[in-house]
Amino acid sequence: MQFDLVDFRLLVNIAEEKSLSRGAERSHLSIPAASNRIKNLESRIGMDLLYRNSQGVTLTPIGQSFLHHARIVLRQLEHLCGDLQEYTEGIKGHIKIFATTTAITELLPEPISRFLRAHPDVNITMQEHRSQHILRAVTEGSIDIGIVAENINHENVQLFPFGQDRLALVAPVDHPLVGRREVAFAETLDYDYVGLWESSAMHSFLVDASRSLNRPMKFRLEVGSIEAACRMVSFGVGIAMVPVSAARRYATSFDIRVIELSDDWARRCLQICVRNLEQLPVFARDLVAFLLATADVSAL
Template sequence: MHFDLPDLRLFIHIAESPSLTQGARRAFLSPAAASARIKALEAQLGSRLLYRDSRGVELTPAGQRLLQHARLIMRQVDYLKTEFADYGTDSAGHIRIFANTTAVTEFLPEILAGFLAERPGVTIDLQERLSRDIVRGVLDGSTDMGIIAGPVAASGLQVLHFSTDRLLLAVPKQHPLAGRKKITLNDTLEYQHIGLREGSTLLSFLREQVETLGKKLSLRIQVSSFEAICRMVEAGVGIGIIPESAAQRHSRTMQIETIELDEPWAIRERSILVRDLEALPGSVRALVATLRPEAAALQSDQ
C-alpha cells in the first residue's frame, strides 16, 4: 500500500474544513481534482472516508482513523524537515501547545517571551483547551505538547511533572467567610461565584466537582481573566476560586482575602505531556527543558 504525502495533507485540509471546496482551496487544488484524489485514496484503502452532502463533509469512522494517522505522519514529516534544515538545533521551528487556563494566563506568557526572544526562528501556536482535549491532542499528534493540571488518565504518553498548582477561594475583606483558614467547596455554594468564561478549563473542572456534590454552581458573572475575577471580588460582586499564583499577586494590590480550599483536588500537579520527548524537534525539547525549571522558579517567586 502506497500513500502520497500530498494526498494525506489534502485529506487533513478537507477534514478540518467545513466543505471539500474549502479544503481543496487550502491545498491549492480545484474541487474536482481534490474529489478525484480523495476517491482514489478511498479506493486504495477500500473504505469510504467522507460523507458528502449539501451541508459539507463529515468523516466516517474510517476517515476518523485515517485523520489520526495522517496528522502523525505529516507532523513527523514536518519534524524531519526542521531537523535537517537546522541540523537538529533549537534555533528554528514551529511549536504547537495545548494548555489549560492557568498555564495560558499565569506563567506561560512570561516563559515563552524569554524563550522566543532567544530564538528568532521559532514560532509558537498556543491554544487554551480542556484537559481531555489536551490529552487527545497529544495522543493524535495535533499538538506537539500539552500542559495540564491534575492526574492524567491516558497510556502512551510521557508525563513530565514540573510544578504544583493550588486553588484558593478569594473573598472580599468584609465577606462573612473572611477570616476563615479553610473551607470546603460545599460551604461556598450558598454564595454567588464569579467564574471564567465558558470553555475555560478551570470553570469546567469546578462544575464537575460541584456536580459530584449533587449541586449547581451559581455564577453571577463570567469574566475573561483571574485579574477580572479578583476585581469583581474586591467590589463585592461575589466570591471566586483562583490559582494561588494569581491570588498572591492580586492580593498585594486589591482588598481581597484568600482561604485554603479543604479539598483533595485543590492541590494539583502540573505536567507536560508529550508522546516521545526524544523524537521531538530540538526546539520542542529546548522548550520542555526551559519550562520545567522556569515554571518552578516563577511559582516560588509569587
C-alpha cells in the same frame, strides 16, 4: 499505495470541521474537487473513510486510523520545514503547546519569555485547553508539548513533573465566607460567581466539578482574564476561583480576601506531556529541558 499531502490535509480539515464543505474551504478546494479527492482516496484504499448523512460527516474506524497517521505525517513535515527555514527565512522552528489555565497564566510566561530571548530562531504557539483535550492532541501528534493538570498514566505519552496547580477562592472583604481559613467547594455554590469565559479550561473544569455535586454554578458575570475576575470580585460582584498564586498577587492590589479550598481536587500536579521526547525536533526538546530545569514542583 501512494498518498498525496493535499489529501492528508483535506481529511484532517474535514475531521476537525465535521463538514466536507467547511473542510474543503479550509483546504482552499471547491466542494466537488474535495469530494472527488476523498472518493478517489477511498477507492485506492478500498474502504470508506467517512460516514455521510444530512447532519454532516463523521469518520469511519479506518478514517480515524487514517486521520491519526495523517496528523503525524503533517506534523513531521512541519518540523522539516521549520528546520529548513533556518537557512531561508532565519526562523529555525515552530513549537505548538497546549496547556491548562494555571500553566498559561502562572507558570509558563516567565520561562517561555526567557527561552524565546535565548532562542531568537524559534517561534511558539500556545493555547489554553483542558487536560483531556491536551492529552488527546499529544497522542494524535497535532501538538509538540502539553502541560496537563491531572494524574494521568497513559502508555502512549511521556510525562515529566513540572509544577503544582492549586486553586483558591477570592471573595469581597464583606462576604459571608471571609474569615474562614478554608472552605469546601460545595459551600461556595450558594453564592454568585465571577467566572472566566465559557471557552476557558478553568470554566469547564469548575462546571464539571459542580455537576459532580448535582449543583449548578451561579455565574453573575463572565470575564476574559483572572485579573478582571479579581477586580470584579473587589467591587462585590461575586466570588471567583483562581490559581492561589494569582489570588495572593492580586490581593496586594485589590480589596479581596483569599480563602483556601479543602477539596482534594483543588491541589493537582502539573506535568509536561509529550508523545516521544526523542522524536521531537531539537528545538522542542530544548524547550522541554529548559522548562524542567526551571521547574519548581513546590512553587505553589
